[in-house]
Amino acid sequence: MKSTIKRLDHQVICGIVESGSKVLDLGCGNGDLLHLLAERRGAKAQGVEVNNEAIHACVEKGLSVFHSDIDSGLPYYPDQSFDYVILNQSLQEVKKVETVIAEALRIGRKAIIGFS
Secondary structure (H helix, E strand, O other), rough: OOOOOOHHHHHHHHHHHOOEEEEEOOOOOOOHHHHHHHHHHHOOEEEEEOOOOOOHHHOOOOOOEEOHHHHHHOOOOOOEEEEEEEEOOOOHHOHHHHHHHHHHHHHHHHHHEEEE
16 A cells, blocks of 8 residues: 655645666655655665664665665766756755755756745
């Protein structure tokens, strides 16, 4: 049984991401959006998060997540290695906005940025 989409931003993003896409969520938090994309869209989902408790929540959901500070750049990801790079509710937390956006556009074919 599929879970109900509780957040409007997650519903919108889920509607944008094409089925079977490779998705990287920068600042993925507890992984709710990644889990939803994997479940609803069959996405090959991966996250990057700096908060240890959030990482544990992702792992409990069976998600692939890496511990990293996105402000430091993401040099270990090859160019265009994801269909979508998502920065949902996380861009306002970074210090190097231009660098993070440039990295998102380098790594992904498309970027989705969400604010509250």
